[in-house]
Each structure stands twice: as structure tokens, then as C-alpha cells.
Amino acid sequence: MKKPVILPVIIVAVLLCSFRYTGSWTKYTSTEGHYSIEFPGKPTESAEEDTSNMSAPLTIHYAIYFPKDTEGYMADWINLANMYPAKKPIKQILQDSRDGALRTIKPTYVNTSAIYLGKNPYIEFSFTSKELAGKGRIYVINKFQYSVITIFSLSAGISPDADRFIQSFKHIP
Numbered sequence: 001m002k003k004p005v006i007l008p009v010i011i012v013a014v015l016l017c018s019f020r021y022t023g024s025w026t027k028y029t030s031t032e033g034h035y036s037i038e039f040p041g042k043p044t045e046s047a048e049e050d051t052s053n054m055s056a057p058l059t060i061h062y063a064i065y066f067p068k069d070t071e072g073y074m075a076d077w078i079n080l081a082n083m084y085p086a087k088k089p090i091k092q093i094l095q096d097s098r099d100g101a102l103r104t105i106k107p108t109y110v111n112t113s114a115i116y117l118g119k120n121p122y123i124e125f126s127f128t129s130k131e132l133a134g135k136g137r138i139y140v141i142n143k144f145q146y147s148v149i150t151i152f153s154l155s156a157g158i159s160p161d162a163d164r165f166i167q168s169f170k171h172i173p
Contacts, residue, residue, distance in 0.1 A: 025164075028063050029172070033077035035146055038168035039065045040073065040161055056083040070153040073165050078145045090140060091115060094123035097138045101147050105129050120171050128154065135162045141171050 028043050029036040043063040050058055058078055066072040085093060094115060102110065107127040114124040122139040135158055136149035148169050150162040 028075070030061065030063065030077065031172075033061055033146070034142075034144065034172045035075070035077065036168075036170045036172060037063070037075045037148065038165065039063070039075075040165065041065050041067050043073070043075075058083065070156040071159060071161075072151045073161075074147070074149045074151070075169070076147045079143065080140070080145055081143045084143045090117055090121050093140055094121060094138060097140065097145055097147070098123050098125055098136075101136065101138060101149065102127055105132060105134075105151075124166070126158070130154070133158050135166060137166050137169065139169070139171070142173075146171075 025038045025040055026042050027036055027038050043065040046062045046064070048060045048062070050060055058080075060076050060078050062074060062076045064072065064074045088096075095112075098110075098112070105127065107129045109128045110125055111127070112123060112125045114122075116122050116124075120139055120141050122137050124135075124137045126135045127133070131154050132151055133154050134149060134151040136147065138148070139146040146169065148166050150158070150165055152158050152162075
């Protein structure tokens with residue numbers, strides 16, 4: 001008499017269907033920027049000279065990973081020491097930083113889901129534009145600004161990996 005094997009087959013099928021392979025995540029560390037974050041692949045690094053709206057020169061340091069045309073993960077940092085707005089409340093600095101980061105995306109909708117003003121202050125938000133959707137978090141810690149942003153095509157929608165990426169940010173004192 002054969003033993004029924006249907007229960008083990010069902011268990012394996014349920015496990016396989018509920019398991020979502022997300023590839024190999026890579027821990028990226030910037031010793032100069034004082035942070036680490038996990039990317040869903042190996043990011044590329046770059047730096048760009050820019051001027052703020054106060055005409056002060058600044059360098060934006062990027063780590064970016066685009067696994068496909070429809071999704072991207074970006075972490076960047078800027079040393080604000082020479083241009084830190086001392087008289088502006090941290091909440092306003094965070095909101096201005098969010099607006100500046102989204103300026104080139106030209107969002108049609110922005111939702112701020114959290115503003116944390118504790119030890120490592122941040123603003124968390126989601127956005128959509130005509131072609132893109134995404135989530136991000138911007139920190140201002142010890143006069144450094146950190147942007148952690150995900151971008152997806154509007155048709156693909158925001159991947160659950162966005163939350164894993166954003167929440168993996170760690171400041172290194």
C-alpha cells in the first residue's frame with residue numbers, strides 16, 4: 001500500500017509560491033559618507049559638483065543600482081557643513097531637502113508618511129509623476145544630508161524591495 005504523498009507536495013507548493021527570490025543583496029559602505037545600506041545588487045559610485053540654491057558649491061556622492069529599466073535604487077550624501085542653515089528648524093530643512101530631491105522628477109503627487117525629529121532626523125515620502133513612482137527617505141545627521149530613494153516605472157509600480165532598501169540605511173558615527 002502506497003502512503004499518500006499529497007500533504008508534502010502541498011506544503012512544498014505553498015512554500016515555493018510564497019517564497020519571493022529577490023536576488024543577492026549587497027551591503028554598500030561609504031566610510032567617507034559615514035553610512036551603509038543594502039542594495040539588491042552591486043551599485044556604481046559617482047560624484048557630481050553642483051550649486052545649491054544659495055550658490056554655494058557642493059559635491060553630491062552617489063551610489064546607484066538599476067537592475068532593469070523599470071526600477072532603480074539610489075543613495076547619496078552631501079556634506080552641508082559650509083552651508084548648513086543654522087536658523088532653519090530641522091523639520092523645514094527636511095521638507096526643503098525632499099522638495100529639492102524631487103524637483104527633477106516633477107511629481108504630480110507627494111505623500112509624506114513620516115517626519116522623525118529624534119537622534120537621526122528624517123522625512124519619509126512616496127511620490128508619483130506622469131511616468132514614475134517611488135519612495136524615499138532623507139536624513140540630516142551631523143550636517144550631512146543622506147537621500148535614499150527608489151524609482152520605478154508607473155506601470156511596474158513600487159516594488160516591496162523599496163522598503164527593504166530604505167530601511168537598511170545605517171548611519172556610521
